[in-house]
Amino acid sequence: MASNISICGICDLRHLSNPSTHWCQDCDEAICSECKQQHNLLKATRGHTTIPIADYKKLPAFVTDIKQYCDVHNEKYQNYCQKHECPICYKCIQDHAKCTESILDLETVIKHAKTSQIFQDLIQSVSDLHSNITQMTKARENNLAKLADQCKSAVKEIREFRVKVNHHLDVVEKGLITKLQDAESKCSQQIKEAIKSLNEVESEISNCDDILQGIKQHASELQVYLATREIERQFSDKENRLTSLMENNHFHDITVSLDIDTLVEYILSDVKVFGTVSIETIPSNYKLINRKSKQAQIITTDFKSFDDIKLNQINKFDSGSRHVTGCAFLCDGRMVFTEYEGRHLYITKKNGDLDFKIPTKRKKSFAVTVMDATTVAVSSGKPDANEKACIQIINIKLREVIKTMHTESWCYGVVFVDDKLVFCGNEPNGIYEIDLKTNTQSVMSRTVPLSTWSNISFLDKNKFYITNTRTSAVTCYDNKFNVIWTYMDDMNMQSIRGFCVDTIGNVFVASEKCKNVTIISHDGKRAKQILDKTDGLDAPFAVQYDRFTNRLLVANEKGMTYLFGMQ
Incomplete structure (x- = not known):
């Protein structure tokens, strides 16, 4: 803290008899009652914010220790x-x-820290994890009740069968029930331990939620901004702990069943056991996903076979851009579109209505890739004669270009992978990488066949996909840019423009000349036309697949855009 929280930082100890009653977030000082009137005047004229000292003391030390001064x-x-x-x-x-x-x-930078997307995402992530824990706890409790019902049913079955046998089976019966009870006790203990672990994590998450609310109400914008990373780290630890429990099979369903030996009816005198008790662990399909990645629930995904993949139109709208060459989904569901020669980036709302447009510092904008909740990177393609090829980093929230990075060659398709920008370069040809941590550029490959309008996409950091307009080809590479497979079709994929990859590696390719979208199977062995002129395609230039909602965005060059969902 910048000063002793109990000593007034304004009167310089002149009012020793008056303890501090308030804290000024802007001055980073405690204020006594004698100075409060003077500070209220300062607050009125300069916008300073004060809060009761009691509320300020509730903030954790890593927040209050953040200083306002160098x-x-x-x-x-x-x-x-x-x-x-x-x-x-x-x-x-x-x-x-x-x-x-x-x-x-x-x-x-800090103006809207409390209402920023990253802070809202953090609050939402805590809420999502709490919701996930609640669902898991409920599932464990249901399993516990189901287990008890199974055991009760098994005991009833034993008793009903028992009346048919001789009293000499009393000892056998007692032994079997004991085994059944031991099995129930063992299983119940495992489930209770899982519930206990969930309760512990839930308690820690609730405490984290309280801290977030306290910070939101009482911490300064700077403190919120700088404390967010520490809270993210603490939250990540809780999430990792829960993930570890899941990976160690703590949440698999446990069942108990009973198999009665049918020979008991015929050879009562030879029976030594009354039945057998078996325990089965049924794996759960839980996946811990938070809303920061746009999925705020525990879900499983069933993928359709290639032959069954079909699309249905969800929405149709005008993006506003009159020369679309790139598009992308933002983290909050909005959409972004480039304008190749218009000096603007267009942002639309979820329903397709234009939200706003952002001026760029270069005339041309080719491809766009999302870096985080508020930032995108835009490549320039072939620049004008008086301009240099570059990639512009644009802050959606600030609505401005915050950084321009010049590139060695014309940069077309670009993707953001593992804190790096990877792009297709032309003249000289090559796959280039920009390390954003060191601001250094390097060549990843000079052997990949490229052309103007070459685009790039990826499934993960170990698998890249690149188009070649000249040969009407899509090629899948590993992270060393060794070829995994290539698919070529100069009949249905002429003038390839945009393309994208879905969750499992199927590739959607837009053909300007053929006015269609072709889907290539994840192994590169099969393909089929999935959209054409009857679906509104005139000159499809940009496509993007939302891997979290399984939706395909297709934009024609002149701006008319279609949103499709999986049937």
Whole structure:
């Protein structure tokens, strides 16, 4: 903390008889009752925010320990360095001379920290995990009740059969019931241990939720902004613990069944056992997914066979762009579209209505890839004669280009993978990589056949897909860019433009000339036309698949766009 929380930082100890009653988030100081009137005037004129000291003390130490002033220069923070992810004062700027493009005004960065997407995602993630735990706990409790019912039913079956046999089976009966009870006890203990673990994680998550609410109400924007990463780390630990329990089969269903020996009816005198008790563990299909990745529930996914894949139109709208070459789904369900020669990026709402458009610093914008909840990267394609090829980093929330990175070659298709931008370069040809942590560019491959308009997509960081317009081909590569398979079709895939990959590796390819979309099987061995002119396709340029909602976005060059869902 910047000062002793019990000593007024304004009166400089002059009012020793008056303890501090409030905390100013902007001054980072405690305020006594004698100074409160003076500070209220400051608050009215300069917008300072004060909160009761009792509420401030409720915040965790890692939040209140965040200072408003620079440790080195004792000056108030005024800027933020994106490259080093830290606030800096005006004197620190000379130490960040190489970070000029990464330095932003601190007030702009933290202005909406409490309402930012990342903070809202964090709150939602805590809520989602709490909901997941509730569902798991309920399932375990249901399993416990089901287990008890099974055991009761088994005991009833034993008793009903028992009346038919001689009293000499009393000992055998007693032994079997004991085994059954032991089995129930063992299974019940396993389930109770699972419930206990869930309750422990739920308690920790509830505490995390309380902290988040406290921070939201009482912490400063800077404290919220800088504390978010620590809370994410703590939350990730809880999530990893729950995932570990799942991977160790703690949530598999356990059943108890009884098999009566039918020979008992015929050879009572030879029977040594009354039946057998068996325990079966039925694997659950739980997948822990939070809403940050757009799935706020425990789900399983059933994939259709290639022959059964069909699409139905969900929506039709005008994107606003008049030369669409790229599109993408944002994390919140909105959609983004490039305009190749229009100097704008178009953002639409979930229903397709235009939300706003963002001016770009280059005339041309070819492909777009989503980096996080508020940031996208846009490639330039072939630049104008007076411009250089580049990739622009655009902040959707700020509605502006925050960084421009020049590239060695014309950059067409681009994807964001593992904190790196990977793009198709033309003249000189090659697959290039930009490490955003070090701001360094390197060549990943010079042997991949490329052309103008070559696009790139990926299934994961170990499998990439690249198009070649000249040969009407789509090729699947490993992470060393060794060929896994290639599919070529110069009849149905002429003038390939956009393409995308679904959850299991099926590829959707848009053909401008054929006015269709072709789907290629995940192994590259089969293909079929899945959309054509009858579905509204005129000159399809951009396609994107939402792997969380199983929807396909297809945009014609002039802006008319269609949203399809899996039947």
